[in-house]
Amino acid sequence: TTSGDDDGAYAVLSEADVVKGFDDVRFERLIRDAQAMSLSPHDRAWLDFMRGWRATWEGNYETGRPLLESVADGAADPVLRFRATATLINLLGVGHRYEQAYLRLARLQEMMPSIRDRRARFAGQAEASQLLSSAGQFDQAESYALDMMRDPPPGETLCKGAQHLLRARRENGHLDALESLYQTSIASCTRPDDAVFAQTMHADMAAFYIARGRPAEAVTLLTANLQALSALKYAILTSEFEGLLARAYLNLGDLAHARRSALAALAVGVPGEFTDARRAAFEVLYKVEQRLNHSDAALAYHEQFMAADKAYLDDISARSLAFQVVDQQLRARKTEVEALNRQNEILRLTGALANKEVETGRLYIFVLLVCLALIVWIVLWLRRSQLRFMKLARRDGLTGICNREHFVEQAGRVLAYGARSDRGACLILFDLDHFKAVNDTYGHAVGDETLKRAVDVCGRALHACDVFGRLGGEEFAVLLPDCNPAQARARAEQLRLSIAATAATPSIPHLHVTASFGVASTLQCGFELHRLLVVADAALYRAKRAGRNCVTLGDTADIPDSPYLMGEIRG
Numbered sequence: 349t350t351s352g353d354d355d356g357a358y359a360v361l362s363e364a365d366v367v368k369g370f371d372d373v374r375f376e377r378l379i380r381d382a383q384a385m386s387l388s389p390h391d392r393a394w395l396d397f398m399r400g401w402r403a404t405w406e407g408n409y410e411t412g413r414p415l416l417e418s419v420a421d422g423a424a425d426p427v428l429r430f431r432a433t434a435t436l437i438n439l440l441g442v443g444h445r446y447e448q449a450y451l452r453l454a455r456l457q458e459m460m461p462s463i464r465d466r467r468a469r470f471a472g473q474a475e476a477s478q479l480l481s482s483a484g485q486f487d488q489a490e491s492y493a494l495d496m497m498r499d500p501p502p503g504e505t506l507c508k509g510a511q512h513l514l515r516a517r518r519e520n521g522h523l524d525a526l527e528s529l530y531q532t533s534i535a536s537c538t539r540p541d542d543a544v545f546a547q548t549m550h551a552d553m554a555a556f557y558i559a560r561g562r563p564a565e566a567v568t569l570l571t572a573n574l575q576a577l578s579a580l581k582y583a584i585l586t587s588e589f590e591g592l593l594a595r596a597y598l599n600l601g602d603l604a605h606a607r608r609s610a611l612a613a614l615a616v617g618v619p620g621e622f623t624d625a626r627r628a629a630f631e632v633l634y635k636v637e638q639r640l641n642h643s644d645a646a647l648a649y650h651e652q653f654m655a656a657d658k659a660y661l662d663d664i665s666a667r668s669l670a671f672q673v674v675d676q677q678l679r680a681r682k683t684e685v686e687a688l689n690r691q692n693e694i695l696r697l698t699g700a701l702a703n704k705e706v707e708t709g710r711l712y713i714f715v716l717l718v719c720l721a722l723i724v725w726i727v728l729w730l731r732r733s734q735l736r737f738m739k740l741a742r743r744d745g746l747t748g749i750c751n752r753e754h755f756v757e758q759a760g761r762v763l764a765y766g767a768r769s770d771r772g773a774c775l776i777l778f779d780l781d782h783f784k785a786v787n788d789t790y791g792h793a794v795g796d797e798t799l800k801r802a803v804d805v806c807g808r809a810l811h812a813c814d815v816f817g818r819l820g821g822e823e824f825a826v827l828l829p830d831c832n833p834a835q836a837r838a839r840a841e842q843l844r845l846s847i848a849a850t851a852a853t854p855s856i857p858h859l860h861v862t863a864s865f866g867v868a869s870t871l872q873c874g875f876e877l878h879r880l881l882v883v884a885d886a887a888l889y890r891a892k893r894a895g896r897n898c899v900t901l902g903d904t905a906d907i908p909d910s911p912y913l914m915g916e917i918r919g
């Protein structure tokens with residue numbers, strides 16, 4: 349399809365849409381032209397809608413229905429779907445398919461608020477009003493008619509809305525007076541396709557006159573318009589006119605005209621249609637024959653009147669019943685949908701709740717893990733602190749070597765091992781010489797430096813397995829495992845020389861301190877630390893006495909005489 353074809357098809361279809369309803373010949377030709385063109389899906393639906401509309405106008409139910417249904421249910425354009433639905437409602441009403449008509453009406457009402465095309469909405473309101481009138485739903489029918497009158501699209505007048513309003517009011521028995529509104533409205537029916545609406549209003553006005561005992565006015569109105577109506581070739585309305593004329597003439601006592609109009613009503617009416625006109629025609633005919641005393645003919649028409657009357661009334665109750673049925677169905681469906689929605693909402697909430705629970709569960713686990721991690725961290729921190737304190741508790745604060753208690757513990761362990769493995773050990777005890785003089789001469793800080801430096805120097809000369817401790821003040825002890833007295837003496841000599849050779853503190857290079865040493869061996873004293881200390885202490889005492897800065901070996905005979913450390917060790 350070229351765009352030229354598209355433009356051509358659009359022009360043809362638009363024109364057909366405009367002339368439909370008043371220029372039959374042109375409409376037919378345009379439709380034929382369009383059918384010969386290759387059309388886009390939208391234009392194909394548009395053409396089908398107009399063919400369906402044409403079939404509806406002709407009362408051709410079988411042709412119109414599939415065309416309109418395919419557009420109403422399948423067209424992509426919502427306005428076309430809406431227009432096809434409106435026309436389909438009309439056609440279903442013509443075909444007495446009331447239930448389906450009301451189902452379509454419900455769809456139409458759903459679509460109505462979203463339809464912006466004012467012409468389409470106007471046509472939809474008209475169909476809704478008409479169908480609701482036929483179902484006995486006069487209030488709703490009136491309300492749609494008033495909508496049409498309130499907001500007619502450009503080019504439209506009060507004409508069509510007023511016609512629907514008038515019909516709803518007449519059928520509802522609410523027509524108390526012929527307001528000037530209707531005259532104004534009929535006068536406004538100037539569009540080519542308005543003629544049929546003006547004529548319908550004439551029929552309603554005539555019916556009003558007859559009901560009010562003013563048959564002459566009815567005859568005048570109807571006869572004045574009958575010719576114009578016949579030109580419209582609208583069979584149902586022509587039949588209605590003739591039926592009303594027949595009634596009016598009968599009421600006027602003009603039996604000949606009454607009969608002629610009644611027969612005309614039957615002749616133009618659609619055979620088999622359950623119209624009021626048909627019923628009126630048979631009624632008039634039997635009454636005319638009755639008045640003329642043609643009892644056989646009267647009886648025959650009476651029977652036909654009864655049948656037509658029953659068919660007409662049955663049709664009215666069928667319409668009303670169908671409306672109730674559909675109304676109930678729609679209510680039930682709505683309730684069902686609401687129930688499903690509620691169920692879905694419950695499911696959604698249940699799901700959301702489950703998710704929340706999972707989230708809460710995860711949060712609990714997270715919090716527990718954090719608590720666990722915190723506990724582990726606290727335990728480790730406590731353990732490390734404990735170890736640090738234990739270490740501090742074992743060390744001498746100034747020099748960093750074993751304090752007295754730890755030395756006693758460590759030395760005791762080494763001696764116990766030596767006793768088990770029968771390996772001798774020795775204990776060296778030493779004490780800085782004239783240390784008080786250092787303190788007194790250079791101050792306590794230099795004294796401390798001197799102590800640290802002496803420990804440092806000794807530490808470098810000791811082995812990893814030796815136990816080195818500060819027993820207090822300026823007194824130190826070294827336990828040498830796996831060692832005999834000669835070796836111990838040599839090691840003590842080494843320590844003594846190292847201390848004497850090193851400056852006490854870098855800040856006073858000429859200050860040298862010496863130390864005196866006492867040595868005890870397990871060979872003399874056994875493996876008891878207490879005895880070793882006493883013997884080494886006595887030897888140290890002798891070293892001091894011997895002039896200091898020397899090493900003296902211990903002797904068990906020394907034990908009672910030693911004043912050093914005795915009290916403390918015993919204690």
Ligand SMILES: Nc1nc2c(ncn2[C@@H]2O[C@H](COP(=O)(O)OP(=O)(O)OP(=O)(O)O)[C@@H](O)[C@H]2O)c(=O)[nH]1
Nearest residue numbers: 779780781782783784785787792793795796821822
């Ligand atoms: N700076 C310092 N001095 C200390 C420390 N512990 C003990 N002293 C001092 O060490 C001195 C020990 O003096 P004394 O016991 O009289 O013996 P000495 O002067 O070394 O003389 P002899 O041992 O006989 O050679 C005292 O003046 C104590 O105050 C310490 O940690 N730092």
